[in-house]
Amino acid sequence: MNDVHAPTHDHDPDHDHELGFWRKYVFSVDHKVIGIQYGITALVFLFTGFCLAMLMRWQLAYPGEPLPIIGGLFSEATMPNGVMLPEFYNSLGAMHGTIMVFLGIVPLAVGAFGNYVLPLQIGAPDMAFPKLNMASYWCFLAGGIVMLCSFLAPGGAANSGWTAYPPLADIATTGQTVWLIAMVFLITSSLLGSINFIVTTIQLRAEGLTFFRMPFFVWAQLVTAFLLLLAFPPLEAAAVLQLMDRLADTSFFLPSGLVVDGQPLEVAGGGSPLLWQHLFWFLAHPEVYVLILPAMGIVAEVIANNTRKPLFGYRGMVYATLFLGFMSFMVWAHHMFLTGMGTSISAFFQATTMIISIPSVIILSNLFISLWGGSIRFSIPMLFALGFLPMFGIGGLTGLPLGLTATDIPLHDTYYVIGHFHYVVAPGTIMALFAGIYFWYPKITGRHMNKTLGHIHFWGTLVCMNGIFFPMLIQGLNGVSRRLYDGGASYEFAEPVLYLNKIMSHSSWTLGLFQFFFIVNFFMSLRTGERAEENPWQATTLDWQTPTPPPHGNFTQTPVVHHGPYEYSHPDLKQGDYLPQNLELEA
């Protein structure tokens, strides 16, 4: 095979020191720089989305009371005298959901970790299409900025929920149009990104790295990329149709005879609000696997490394992931049991939903069983990975009753749903992402993060997360609806569980405080962290077999892979307890 990695080319157009500051750090085509750009941007958005949630939590705990100090910073149109207006609460809810999902978690899990780690783990010098990679980041940033700017639109940001259901969204204020335009940017970005990830994984694997020798993280990213590739276009179609409804006065989602504010709406009518829901959930269900699969990939890497033994049932996990990806396109209407689709359609989607829970259970159980008999190193990444397992477990199990009509009909649109999916994405995915940050930080920066601060961050986060989201499940079971501006205060039946609102809100603000330990640690360790060598965790995968931090082009020597990804504690090893993928077992 021709060896194009080797630095034998006499003319090398993008060699390191020929690049200026702008090409090297800003408009870079290097996957590592782009990964870091994605990571920083996504962390900022994640924090922004979190701030919006903390604001909402004030209104939920103390409905109608002025927010001290910070409340004075807001305009008359949003929080007059520090008291939140209902429209503003709705905007906060819609923007929190949108920012967290599309601008926080996905760019961090896929854009940042995928970009930085995936090419390294498969032994590639970069992504297959570096320029496309850069375009994808800038498209994402543009979409993010447009999305944030929508707060400045007349009438405020989008306020029809992150699901943007028509007819409400069709007749909402200008912010909704801005939301749709931002979504088109974000969809384009993820389209470019997903093509790049798939081509890179299939084409640029190092010699000897067969599919079943790829680390589980790579598999998770590959399946995620397929989900993004195939699920986002229908949302793009839906966004185009909604834009047409809003800008060209079509009535794709507007039924005949709609009356708004006592006035009949002057449109042709004949459209179908349900059409939007089908198109939206055709994306948004696979999207939840986009939120969780990369997290599982990270956790798998951290667990194998810190238990010092191979993952239990690696092949089974890979098959489960493939099956999960495939099935995720066939469950979307379980979000629509209350729309009157008809019982036979409901029956179909209940069945597929129960089936898709099987592969998730396989993956989670395998991760749990992998702990069995390991001599576990309780490093900071490992703590977060261990925290992920039960949290995701709660999220998954609480989802089952939502997949069956008998139980979903009373639970739909209550705080139980909010509790359920937050367990998946917040204590679940976010814990896994933290695990990933603590795990790869030494590779990226050449320094370790501080352990003491890490411990405080972990325990604080774990406790507060449960303080926020467990009471939601209880409130929901008591019938408190989601998207209530006053957190249920005006409903008599909610009275017995109203005190929980304060617990949840105070937990969320305390969670905010604990994040400062992370932020300080993140920046301080850049300068003062303990120096990390090439392979500080004694890991087997190729991402650790490069200099720290990896240079442009990644590998000093083109890697050749000789065996599977997790050769830890192999009985034939002469010295040490691990065998990197690019080394042969000495006979």
Place this chain on the structure above:
Amino acid sequence: MQIPYTVETRPDTGLHNSKLGIWLFLASEVMLFGALFSSYILLRINSPDWPAGHEVLNVPIAAFNTVVLISSSITVLLAWGAVKFNEFKKFRLYLGLTILLAFVFMIAKAYEYNAKFSHGLYPSTDNFLGIYFTLTGLHGLHVVGGLVVMIYFWGPGSGMFHSEPKHFADRIEVAGIYWHFVDLVWIFLFPVLYLL
């Protein structure tokens, strides 16, 4: 640093990067237009008075445009062949013809749109016209995208023909695959909107 398999094919997959890339891109395009066609079906079965396409739209022009696009699919194939046989003049001729045909298509389309507007028929008139303008408009954007790429390869990008003939042939092939897809979408759109 150079990315492997940009030009050569990888032995075990039998593909070079951009060829795999374009097929993946088309897979997502299938989902995009698939979703829009599904929306069309849902809107139509929900509607009590869906008009017959040929009574509202201009079938002869659309038929003419179908012939134009199919011919352009053939010329783009010939252009690729010409690169393979290293015949630069022929390549310029055939790709130029393709570009010309794409322009003819867009002009006919613009004429059609104009005729609709002058009769007071807008996307907001009813959902049939709404989906008609949305689908053909989106298809038109794809034609424009293809035009930009082909004009680039015909003009400023054609230097690569001599410097890296293999790479250039691959690029024309990839552009051609995309162009066939744009053609294919129209072949669905024509009967669905104009005839059924």
